[in-house]
Amino acid sequence: MSKLSPALDPIVLLPSEGARPGALAPSDAPSARAPEQEALRSGARDPGGSPAVDANDPFDVRLAALEAQAGEAAHLIAELQARDRLKTQFLANISHDLRTPLTAIITHAEILRDGMLGELSEAQRRSVLGIIKGGHQLLQMVGEILTYARGAADQLTLAPTAFALAPVVEQLVVLNQPLAAKHDVALAADVPTTLPLIHADREKLTHVLGNLVGNAIHFTPPGGRVWIAARLAGGAPTVEGGSGRELVVEVGDTGIGIAPEHHELIFREFAQVDASTSRTHHGTGLGLAIARKLVELHGGRIWVESALGEGSRFYFAIPLDG
Amino acid sequence: MPAAPLVLLVDDSALVTEALAVLVEAMGHRCATAASVAEAVAVARADPPTVILLDLTLPDGDGLALLDRLREAGAPIPVTVALTGHDDAATRARCLAAGCRAVLTKPVSTATLLGGLADWTAGATP
Numbered sequence: 229m230s231k232l233s234p235a236l237d238p239i240v241l242l243p244s245e246g247a248r249p250g251a252l253a254p255s256d257a258p259s260a261r262a263p264e265q266e267a268l269r270s271g272a273r274d275p276g277g278s279p280a281v282d283a284n285d286p287f288d289v290r291l292a293a294l295e296a297q298a299g300e301a302a303h304l305i306a307e308l309q310a311r312d313r314l315k316t317q318f319l320a321n322i323s324h325d326l327r328t329p330l331t332a333i334i335t336h337a338e339i340l341r342d343g344m345l346g347e348l349s350e351a352q353r354r355s356v357l358g359i360i361k362g363g364h365q366l367l368q369m370v371g372e373i374l375t376y377a378r379g380a381a382d383q384l385t386l387a388p389t390a391f392a393l394a395p396v397v398e399q400l401v402v403l404n405q406p407l408a409a410k411h412d413v414a415l416a417a418d419v420p421t422t423l424p425l426i427h428a429d430r431e432k433l434t435h436v437l438g439n440l441v442g443n444a445i446h447f448t449p450p451g452g453r454v455w456i457a458a459r460l461a462g463g464a465p466t467v468e469g470g471s472g473r474e475l476v477v478e479v480g481d482t483g484i485g486i487a488p489e490h491h492e493l494i495f496r497e498f499a500q501v502d503a504s505t506s507r508t509h510h511g512t513g514l515g516l517a518i519a520r521k522l523v524e525l526h527g528g529r530i531w532v533e534s535a536l537g538e539g540s541r542f543y544f545a546i547p548l549d550g
Numbered sequence: 551m552p553a554a555p556l557v558l559l560v561d562d563s564a565l566v567t568e569a570l571a572v573l574v575e576a577m578g579h580r581c582a583t584a585a586s587v588a589e590a591v592a593v594a595r596a597d598p599p600t601v602i603l604l605d606l607t608l609p610d611g612d613g614l615a616l617l618d619r620l621r622e623a624g625a626p627i628p629v630t631v632a633l634t635g636h637d638d639a640a641t642r643a644r645c646l647a648a649g650c651r652a653v654l655t656k657p658v659s660t661a662t663l664l665g666g667l668a669d670w671t672a673g674a675t676p
Binding site: 327331344387 | 637638658
């Protein structure tokens with residue numbers, strides 16, 4: 229650990245002299261010193277205004293060392309936070325720049341595929357289709373990293389409009405039908421058209437839903453079911469004067485399920501619960517972290533109810549007004 | 551026989567303009583490229599394009615400045631389509647207010663460009 233991050237060492241280094249473990253405990257201190265220590269703790273100072281530090285007092289030496297350590301720790305934390313921000317910005321920049329050449333590669337391949345530069349043989353066409361397929365997969369992952377980095381750098385902004393959820397879900401079902409069919413999973417939606425309009429960023433909520441549906445299909449064995457449902461939930465009125473009503477959207481599946489101890493973990497970035505499953509999933513591991521970020525940007529929340537072998541039900545709730 | 555429509559591609563990435571140039575020329579159009587607002591102004595004044603595909607982020611400023619510069623010079627304003635990496639409503643509104651016919655979010659699919667170019671160059675008299 230310390231070899232990898234030498235900058236962290238000062239936090240764990242102890243002063244080499246005059247201190248011993250446990251020196252702070254009153255029972256450890258020589259009894260004759262006790263009154264002075266009490267005075268020090270209550271903030272007593274000598275007439276000159278400086279702390280009453282006795283260089284020969286193990287307690288004082290220890291205290292001074294701890295204060296120095298605390299100062300160093302605070303400094304290090306600030307430095308690490310600054311570096312983390314730089315790294316996030318780097319990630320946002322690099323993923324944006326990765327898209328340009330990638331898009332160019334895909335465009336060239338699509339021009340070839342469409343026969344615009346002459347007819348291709350069947351073998352040539354298959355090869356070009358491989359370039360396009362790989363390119364699109366890579367582009368999607370780069371896009372996901374970019375969204376994550378923008379979210380982490382608080383550079384995501386919402387463009388809210390009032391819209392109905394039912395058509396969004398309907399479109400999503402149509403879009404995911406081929407994937408569902410490929411996995412032999414039945415995909416259905418039950419979203420009442422009577423639900424009130426939702427005031428949100430349509431594109432970002434579609435992204436959240438698409439992510440949950442994609443995950444559900446991928447983690448559901450053949451013959452299973454994936455469903456999307458939505459309902460109105462009446463919460464308690466909020467302090468800000470809102471009604472507390474929210475739209476709760478559910479994406480459920482009959483898939484492999486998630487152990488309760490992982491329910492929090494999966495919404496964290498870079499988390500993949502089961503590496504062997506994830507490897508077949510081709511994901512960045514950022515999908516649910518992004519979904520959480522996008523839902524929270526709307527003032528909503530996202531959670532999962534699941535147990536191993538019993539399928540999963542992912543929910544997110546978006547406040548309707550106020 | 552009138553000259554084929556001229557499509558001006560403005561993007562500071564040669565990778566992008568080269569790929570689009572292949573596409574545009576494969577459709578039978580003529581093609582010119584520019585990597586900055588200044589270069590685009592010069593190219594457009596020398597040979598007025600039918601369509602401009604315009605990246606918004608250029609080394610010497612906002613791509614939309616190209617349209618202002620052409621208006622100031624009294625040059626004809628071609629059908630202009632903005633290409634942008636930012637998919638927000640504000641950017642879209644800004645482009646349309648500046649006179650763009652359409653706003654496409656990068657990455658733009660080949661199919662979208664093919665359909666769009668057929669539309670934008672239709673009935674054009676350069």
